[in-house]
Amino acid sequence: MTASWAMAVLVLGPLGGAAGAFAFPKGGRRLAGVAAVTAVLALLVLAREVVTNGVQLHRVGGWSAPLGIDLRGDGLAVLMLAITALIAGAVTLYAPPYFLPLAGAESRDRERWFWPLFLFLWSALNALFLSRDIFNLYVTLELLGFAAVTLVALAGKREALTATMRYLLVSLPASLFYLMGVALVYGQCATVDLSLLAAKAERGPVLWVALALMTGGLVAKAALFPLHFWLPPAHASAPAPVSALLSALVVKGPYYILLRLWFEAFPALMTPAVAQGLGALGAVAIVWGSIHALMQARLKLLVAYSTVAQLGYLFLLFPLAAVREGGWLAWNGGLLFLAAHACAKTALFLTAGNILQAAGHDRIKGLDGMTQVLPVSAFAFGLAGLSLAGLPPSSGFAGKWLLLSASLAQGQWWWAAVILGGSLLAAAYVMRVLSHAFTQVALATKPRPLPAVQEWTALVLAALAVGLGLAAQGPLDLLRLGAPVVLGGAGP
Amino acid sequence: MNVHGWILPGILLSSFLTGMVIFFLSEESHRLRTWLNLLGAGVKLILVGALLQGIYHGQGYSLELDFLPGIPLALGADANSVLFVTLSTFLWFWTTLYAVGYLEDSPHRSRFFGFFSLCVTATTGIALAANLVTFLVFYELLTVSTYPLVVHRGTPEAMRGGRIYLAYTLGGGVVLLLAVAWLHQLAGPVMFRERGVIEGLVAAHRGELRVLFLLFMLGIGVKAALVPLHGWLPKAMVAPAPVSSLLHAVAVVKAGAFGIVRIVYDVYGVETAARLGVLAPLAFVAGATILYGSVLALFQDELKKRLAYSTVSQVSYIVLGAAILGPLATIGGLVHLVHQGIMKITLFFGAGNYAETLGVHRVSELNGVGRRMPLTTAAFTIAALGMIGVPPLAGYITKWYLKKGAITAGAEWVALVLALSSLLNAAYFLPILYRAWFKDPPAHWPHEHCFGRLETHWMLLAAPLVTAALVVWAGVFAESSFSPLAWVKLIAAREYGP
Numbered sequence: 001m002t003a004s005w006a007m008a009v010l011v012l013g014p015l016g017g018a019a020g021a022f023a024f025p026k027g028g029r030r031l032a033g034v035a036a037v038t039a040v041l042a043l044l045v046l047a048r049e050v051v052t053n054g055v056q057l058h059r060v061g062g063w064s065a066p067l068g069i070d071l072r073g074d075g076l077a078v079l080m081l082a083i084t085a086l087i088a089g090a091v092t093l094y095a096p097p098y099f100l101p102l103a104g105a106e107s108r109d110r111e112r113w114f115w116p117l118f119l120f121l122w123s124a125l126n127a128l129f130l131s132r133d134i135f136n137l138y139v140t141l142e143l144l145g146f147a148a149v150t151l152v153a154l155a156g157k158r159e160a161l162t163a164t165m166r167y168l169l170v171s172l173p174a175s176l177f178y179l180m181g182v183a184l185v186y187g188q189c190a191t192v193d194l195s196l197l198a199a200k201a202e203r204g205p206v207l208w209v210a211l212a213l214m215t216g217g218l219v220a221k222a223a224l225f226p227l228h229f230w231l232p233p234a235h236a237s238a239p240a241p242v243s244a245l246l247s248a249l250v251v252k253g254p255y256y257i258l259l260r261l262w263f264e265a266f267p268a269l270m271t272p273a274v275a276q277g278l279g280a281l282g283a284v285a286i287v288w289g290s291i292h293a294l295m296q297a298r299l300k301l302l303v304a305y306s307t308v309a310q311l312g313y314l315f316l317l318f319p320l321a322a323v324r325e326g327g328w329l330a331w332n333g334g335l336l337f338l339a340a341h342a343c344a345k346t347a348l349f350l351t352a353g354n355i356l357q358a359a360g361h362d363r364i365k366g367l368d369g370m371t372q373v374l375p376v377s378a379f380a381f382g383l384a385g386l387s388l389a390g391l392p393p394s395s396g397f398a399g400k401w402l403l404l405s406a407s408l409a410q411g412q413w414w415w416a417a418v419i420l421g422g423s424l425l426a427a428a429y430v431m432r433v434l435s436h437a438f439t440q441v442a443l444a445t446k447p448r449p450l451p452a453v454q455e456w457t458a459l460v461l462a463a464l465a466v467g468l469g470l471a472a473q474g475p476l477d478l479l480r481l482g483a484p485v486v487l488g489g490a491g492p
Numbered sequence: 493m494n495v496h497g498w499i500l501p502g503i504l505l506s507s508f509l510t511g512m513v514i515f516f517l518s519e520e521s522h523r524l525r526t527w528l529n530l531l532g533a534g535v536k537l538i539l540v541g542a543l544l545q546g547i548y549h550g551q552g553y554s555l556e557l558d559f560l561p562g563i564p565l566a567l568g569a570d571a572n573s574v575l576f577v578t579l580s581t582f583l584w585f586w587t588t589l590y591a592v593g594y595l596e597d598s599p600h601r602s603r604f605f606g607f608f609s610l611c612v613t614a615t616t617g618i619a620l621a622a623n624l625v626t627f628l629v630f631y632e633l634l635t636v637s638t639y640p641l642v643v644h645r646g647t648p649e650a651m652r653g654g655r656i657y658l659a660y661t662l663g664g665g666v667v668l669l670l671a672v673a674w675l676h677q678l679a680g681p682v683m684f685r686e687r688g689v690i691e692g693l694v695a696a697h698r699g700e701l702r703v704l705f706l707l708f709m710l711g712i713g714v715k716a717a718l719v720p721l722h723g724w725l726p727k728a729m730v731a732p733a734p735v736s737s738l739l740h741a742v743a744v745v746k747a748g749a750f751g752i753v754r755i756v757y758d759v760y761g762v763e764t765a766a767r768l769g770v771l772a773p774l775a776f777v778a779g780a781t782i783l784y785g786s787v788l789a790l791f792q793d794e795l796k797k798r799l800a801y802s803t804v805s806q807v808s809y810i811v812l813g814a815a816i817l818g819p820l821a822t823i824g825g826l827v828h829l830v831h832q833g834i835m836k837i838t839l840f841f842g843a844g845n846y847a848e849t850l851g852v853h854r855v856s857e858l859n860g861v862g863r864r865m866p867l868t869t870a871a872f873t874i875a876a877l878g879m880i881g882v883p884p885l886a887g888y889i890t891k892w893y894l895k896k897g898a899i900t901a902g903a904e905w906v907a908l909v910l911a912l913s914s915l916l917n918a919a920y921f922l923p924i925l926y927r928a929w930f931k932d933p934p935a936h937w938p939h940e941h942c943f944g945r946l947e948t949h950w951m952l953l954a955a956p957l958v959t960a961a962l963v964v965w966a967g968v969f970a971e972s973s974f975s976p977l978a979w980v981k982l983i984a985a986r987e988y989g990p
Contacts, residue, residue, distance in 0.1 A: 332561065375603075379515070391636060391665075392629040393559065401560055401673065408677045416673075420666045427662050435655065440599070440646035470565075473558045 003049040003056035007071045009042035010126040018119035028115030036092045055482040070132035074482025080129040087248045095241045097451040121147035133192040145171045148250045151242045163233035170230045174220040181214030197265040221254035225285035228308045235304040240353020247307045248342040267486040275322040282315025283418040290425035299362040303348045326409035333402025340395035347384040347462035351377045367436040376455040378437045383462035385430035390423040395468035500555045500567045506536040511609025533585040540581045568622030571983040576619035583742045586955040591734035593951025610637035615743045624682040635661040641735045653730040660724040668711025688761020705770040708755045716748030717804045719781040726800045733844025740803045741837035749810040756814040766817045775815035779909045781808040786916035819984040821897025830976040831886040834962045835875045841956035842872035849948040851939020860933025865947040871960035876921040878963045886966040
């Protein structure tokens with residue numbers, strides 16, 4: 001019963017906050033604060049219930065599947081909710097001083113819309129992670145997409161609007177593809193519940209087409225190569241807190257659905273070709289994204305391309321976790337990597353926002369001497385970079401180690417090569433920026449000092465990205481609860 | 493946890509916490525920073541003393557923390573750890589004192605000493621690591637924490653040196669990571685143990701173990717500056733003198749050599765490695781490195797570059813010792829871990845003093861420097877003679893054991909390499925000494941600073957005098973029970989067993 005309440009609050013808390021912020025624009029910040037505290041408390045309650053009593057199921061309105069709607073809190077869902085709460089909480093702290101100095105009517109407008117949209121996005125994400133059927137997942141995916149696209153437009157500049165348009169034009173058809181897939185699945189299996197589907201799914205042309213449609217749509221939303229082209233402009237042109245939300249959380253939503261689909265609902269259809277294919281796209285993404293990150297002239301674009309590359313690692317989970325031996329290692333590694341990336345990437349985007357505000361530009365070549373002004377931000381960038389480059393003892397390292405161990409245990413050495421090569425590329429693009437921290441120049445104009453909150457939020461997240469590597473056992477133990485049957489878990 | 497339980501984490505935290513505090517000190521709080529530095533280094537020294545005392549009384553030390561699934565972060569104090577941790581902590585103390593004096597009034601000291609402390613944390617971590625993954629963690633931390641020190645001056649040349657340094661070391665790190673992960677697939681979690689842990693695998697995985705050995709040497713050889721992986725070392729010479737001393741004598745190169753010692757003795761086991769046939773190629777590479785480094789040193793006019801190539805050559809003595817089967821060679825190699833450290837650090841302290849006090853950077857400018865700075869030059873001379881292998885200094889002991897060991901093992905060519913190397917050492921060190929003592933000083937030094945009655949700042953003077961005294965002590969009292977040699981003999985006895 002407690003867990004049911006907690007799950008409801010996780011969805012309705014931020015949603016209520018969003019409605020409030022919409023109705024009372026002046027109270028946006030305070031409502032966000034209240035919503036954040038409520039959501040975190042609810043999450044703690046839910047996590048406690050899950051850890052002590054196992055997987056928690058809530059039947060909305062008392063109807064059970066396939067008629068009603070189920071919300072389910074298992075280890076994976078709790079982990080994703082926790083990452084979301086962490087990043088969203090950081091953004092709640094970071095955003096007020098960030099929007100403050102942009103005086104004038106325009107900035108008031110931006111902040112006015114930021115809070116309701118941000119809270120709405122949070123609510124949609126929480127609902128997505130708790131949903132238990134593929135139609136419900138569609139609804140939450142649409143809500144998420146709507147909030148994300150609108151948030152990008154907040155920057156108001158011409159390039160941001162172009163980026164928004166592109167994002168929208170990918171997001172809408174992608175949702176449509178996914179929905180068509182859902183319809184086909186329902187026609188074939190007469191249910192949309194993830195747990196029930198596993199029993200009914202059999203290989204056949206209809207399901208193949210359905211899964212192809214759904215996967216295609218989700219992959220486009222998760223910005224996997226070659227459907228990543230919309231991501232860099234969108235993530236780079238949005239305001240810094242929005243970029244952080246998009247890179248750390250929003251792209252993980254569709255990825256999460258892919259995991260649920262392939263490992264829980266349709267493991268029977270996971271052939272080596274599918275797994276290797278997704279992995280191959282991930283591998284290309286790692287190389288492609290990293291090389292483009294190396295070529296960017298602007299910091300935010302570099303960080304955005306780094307997201308393209310790092311998302312590639314997440315897709316290595318498919319070929320590595322699909323094999324029985326070592327599969328569990330890869331599953332752990334991929335999800336640990338996801339958490340690492342969320343923390344590190346948020347830290348990077350917030351740092352980039354700091355630099356942009358202090359210097360008035362984010363050209364990488366012009367960053368000399370910036371760190372003498374923003375030492376804390378430079379430190380944050382360095383720590384987050386450590387995790388991106390997979391250096392120990394960061395969580396990025398722990399994730400890569402698990403993926404690497406799985407690939408070596410399975411004899412799939414080609415993935416090992418990709419994992420290691422990607423680390424070097426990541427180190428190279430991180431160092432491109434970080435080397436400017438050590439050059440010495442006298443600054444012509446004195447940059448604007450920033451509020452301490454802005455710098456320290458980034459540093460704390462970066463430190464978490466590193467520190468999580470030393471405390472990985474907790475999250476990994478959590479993942480065992482309700483783990484997919486194919487990975488040796490107990491299942492639903 | 494009782495008092496003993498705190499010693500290992502204490503050794504690491506004494507410098508780690510110091511560094512973290514120093515990062516956030518303002519540039520102006522000079523006194524506080526100096527005291528913190530010396531306090532951290534002093535506490536570490538005391539803790540290592542306590543560790544030695546405890547071990548002497550039969551106390552065992554180990555500590556495990558959860559890290560990766562099934563693989564803890566493990567610290568321990570076996571004989572090899574104690575050797576390296578004592579060396580690095582002791583030299584650290586003096587390097588800190590030296591660095592405080594050297595960097596007076598230069599910018600970004602908080603950043604510098606913050607990373608300086610992280611660097612010693614990483615080095616002592618490498619020394620105390622009890623399994624391969626822990627070793628890897630600190631090995632990479634060392635890379636990351638030394639980069640800011642190498643590029644400290646922020647000039648384009650420094651940035652370039654730093655970039656090359658990172659490219660080499662991160663590349664090596666990735667190879668090492670692959671090797672470590674692969675070995676874990678074969679052998680499970682690898683704890684360091686005397687005589688190795690892979691004996692049982694030799695029959696089934698002979699080929700793989702050979703490839704793995706190659707990967708380990710490639711990964712660690714970068715830091716140990718084995719030819720042809722040494723390219724970063726001369727470039728990294730742009731760093732300030734205390735950094736060079738520490739890179740060469742205490743931390744980076746030494747960590748590489750220590751890593752090779754660990755792999756050969758405590759992962760493979762020297763006898764198993766010999767059976768796999770991987771030692772002979774390693775000995776060959778080490779021999780080539782010794783000669784190559786010495787030859788190139790001959791042609792360097794810049795003093796620090798000459799010392800850098802000399803390091804390339806000298807560190808491979810350690811590797812050579814590890815690559816020859818037999819207790820005598822083992823003793824020679826391991827004892828050089830200490831001997832090379834104290835000799836090379838003295839030389840770099842001397843070079844730093846010339847640069848800081850007189851503005852002298854080149855060998856050709858050293859004329860008559862002995863009259864202007866007699867104490868520094870005396871220390872420099874002792875270390876240089878030690879490097880050449882003049883009895884009864886530390887370097888002589890090394891070379892004697894290595895030569896004996898090589899001949900016992902039937903590798904006469906090694907004795908030839910050693911003789912040639914000694915000749916070359918003399919060829920590039922004696923001209924320096926000749927200029928310093930016997931030529932007339934110039935009318936004006938390039939860039940002279942005055943420090944009152946002393947020839948230079950007392951902090952700059954104390955460090956080389958102490959380390960030079962050690963060079964003499966390690967040679968003259970080699971056969972006493974309080975010498976590096978005595979400890980190393982103990983290690984060798986355990987490694988080869990009854």
